[in-house]
Amino acid sequence: MTTLQEQFDATVAHSDRIEPRDWMPEGYRKTLVRQIAQHAHSEIIGMQPEGNWLTRAPSLRRKAILLAKVQDEAGHGLYLYSACETLGVSRLELTEMLLAGAQKYSSIFNYPTLSYADVGTIGWLVDGAAICNQVPLCRTSYGPYGRAMVRICKEESFHQRQGYELLTTMMRGTDEQRAMVQESVDRFWWPALMMFGPPDADSPNTVQSMEWGIKRNTNDDLRQRFVDMSVPQAEALGVTLPDPALRWNDERGHHDFGEPDWEEFMAVVKGNGPCNAQRIAHRRRAHDDGAWVREAALAFAERSAEESRA
């Protein structure tokens, strides 16, 4: 008779899915909760920087696209919180951990959106980086997470194309619009590279996560893939990526590129990014302002249940 641990190991080794009722090691569960929650929080906090331009979108078509996109992010948050709930942690608990600073979200959303071009840049670079991170997660070992990722990735790549299309449209516009696009890319390029996390040497959890099949690639691998993918897109767009060290390396078959400012990264992770305080204050306000509505819904549901029993 095989032990639970052996069954688990075998499932992971065969790239089969672990399901909510299956036995799993506590460390696996905890790591998953942390990762899925962080991902869910990123979707929800990520609504803010783009939502900042919802009321100012410069055409009705763009307003509709942006509104639908931000709505999709709320939907992604919803799936991911549900996936997390299969591991025994409620959405409310997760939200409270987010607000208390006990769980993180992607540091990219601590950068401000300063022009409408940022809506396009976030689609192109930020969603692009997210896709690089997430496509491998469609094969992640935990079933509900993997299935959520399949759906999310499909929508993300749609968002990425829309973002890129906004930028190409703006590049065909006025000089001011082209300058806006370049300025936006200048601001988001490095933070996008940081989205893959610290260099592998400084990422101690990666090995265990890969063994568990929660993570499928190292940070540096994914970062390289993102750079290689983005360079020709930038050329097609007609913008310059703000990295003087960026060049094709024939030997490696990859682009060489400069080192992100890891000190800045650490400062942002620690809470001193441009918008950390603002993002959390926004979420807290919305959460607190909505408390009476959630209570009312609960009270109403309980009363209705009682009445239908009576």
Added chain:
Amino acid sequence: MTTLQEQFDATVAHSDRIEPRDWMPEGYRKTLVRQIAQHAHSEIIGMQPEGNWLTRAPSLRRKAILLAKVQDEAGHGLYLYSACETLGVSRLELTEMLLAGAQKYSSIFNYPTLSYADVGTIGWLVDGAAICNQVPLCRTSYGPYGRAMVRICKEESFHQRQGYELLTTMMRGTDEQRAMVQESVDRFWWPALMMFGPPDADSPNTVQSMEWGIKRNTNDDLRQRFVDMSVPQAEALGVTLPDPALRWNDERGHHDFGEPDWEEFMAVVKGNGPCNAQRIAHRRRAHDDGAWVREAALAFAERSAEESRA
């Protein structure tokens, strides 16, 4: 020996001033409190319609002029509340009566400001009407009120000139600007006429107020004076006053003019004007939001007083 009442009557009859320590009939005191308070409230509520454009003034010069003007209105409110305090009612009590609907303010401020031209029109027509109402009050029988009015009237006529000057400048501008001015005058003309109150026949308190020297002219007199004053100003400006019945009457030596919509006037007085609810809600919010500051100032003053005694 003359009675207090005879002394009072004599003072009023000689157009001398009644001062705070002088004896006065209770009805006189009450009428004064009501009238001065209403006037003070009008200054304070009147900050809102113009303040609505403070953050959007289209030139820095106009922003400075408007900011100074709205500040002056706060100052007028301050003098008038002080004048009222000499009659034994505190500013806080008066504010609470305003918020409870127990005291009124000029109904003109229940109309919205919908374009920057309204800043000019309020200066020209609303301040103009206020001056017609107020100049005679400089000779009002109650000293503190009369002296406050002298100072206020001086500033009001400065404001009126500035408002008129804004309109003349806009009339020299683009077609859109001229249309804005005309549209603004169309909206404010009739409400400005209503500022003098209902027709004399429907104004039962006028006789007593005139006997007491609190009021110096009837509503209809002042309204006629305002119309006669405004017609040539409108011509000089190049706008049409929206009253088809308006024409010079050689016999009377005055302009004939149409009847304001007194039903609308009554609806506005009763609270159903376009902005009554908004104006009071704004004042209430500011008052409530400031409560902790006023409490802190009081606590600090008491503590400082104690410490200096110790």
Added chain:
Amino acid sequence: AAELATYCLLLGDDALVLSQRLAEWSSNAPDLEEDIALSNIALDLLGQARLLLARAAAADPAVVPALPEGSPAPVEDALAFFRDAADFRCTRFVEGPNGDFAQTIARLLLFATVRLAAFERLGDHADPVLAAIAAKGVKELTYHRDFAGRWFLTLAQGTEESRRRLLAGLAQVWPLYPELAEAYDVGPEVDVVLDQVFAVSGVERPEAGRRVGGEHHTEALSRLLAEMQSVARAHPLGVW
């Protein structure tokens, strides 16, 4: 044609302005489900606005404002982003800030009920384009009304606080409701629906007086437009 254009502008501007207000709830709603639902309603209304503004422009090109020479803005954007507040035809009912969730629900219930009744009737309008827009809108508005109705009941019967807020929100939006019903030319059929919702919720139909001044906008509209139009106007020749 001018009459058709004016009517389409009323319907289109109301949808556009309320969509803008509802979009303000994005990332601010009480929970994710409501965030998604309110965005969805905002999207539906935005879709209606786009069709209606285009119809208005086709029916009477004179309603479209002159654009800077060389501007590539389509007519829907010319109407949405380059008209001044005074040229908008929306009712005051949709212009004001959202208030809290209860006030938003109260406004949405009244709005969707009135608009649904109007759209049901417009299904056989002489103009086939408007009729088609209305037919499509009926399904959307039914959902909006039902969403608002469910929440109206929930808040009315939920907690003491939710009931207090709902009544306050209803009192806040009610004085402009007669104008809305008049602009959409709806009558007793709407009252029947509303009275049902009120009865089920145990809420009395408010008695508040009607507000004068319906021929003009509120102060809220020019502020809403200042924000909405800021990027488009900063780039009058922009391509989006």
Added chain:
Amino acid sequence: AAELATYCLLLGDDALVLSQRLAEWSSNAPDLEEDIALSNIALDLLGQARLLLARAAAADPAVVPALPEGSPAPVEDALAFFRDAADFRCTRFVEGPNGDFAQTIARLLLFATVRLAAFERLGDHADPVLAAIAAKGVKELTYHRDFAGRWFLTLAQGTEESRRRLLAGLAQVWPLYPELAEAYDVGPEVDVVLDQVFAVSGVERPEAGRRVGGEHHTEALSRLLAEMQSVARAHPLGVW
């Protein structure tokens, strides 16, 4: 000349933006006296902004944005109303919303103290115009600092709630304070003044970390400008 223009823009834009924020208090302050005082400070800063923007334009006409042909806007208005957010030179410190009265006071205290120190030094600047502007500003800023300092003390020592709010407001504005001090190139002389106010008030100097990203603006600036510039941009050829 370009350097002088850049410096005048920093000083002018900071004054303009904080003036705009303080003007938002008009009709919203805790009592009439504070309403008047905050408007007065806003007016002083607006006056400084106008002189400084004009000086910047004279020193380097290249900083003035191109206006639509035929626009009669003077250079101060071209700079204030027709530049995009990215071209503003203000510090992030002045951009954010006011918060409550305590946060407004905390920001004003830090701002006026830093700016006063800078203006005192600018009295002997090589550019006589800038020197004169600074000399005039010293008196105004001294009043601003004293007003904010008195309220800082009052709130710190008033009630439990006022103290709590003051500390929260200070914590809110503090992370951007190092940027302000750096932009104005002031040092220990400012710390001496602030430490005195803190000591008298019984408030500890905050230890909060410095915020990264000072080379860009906050999200608040473009919203502030959208509102501020809306009328001017809607009428690019307008005469005011």
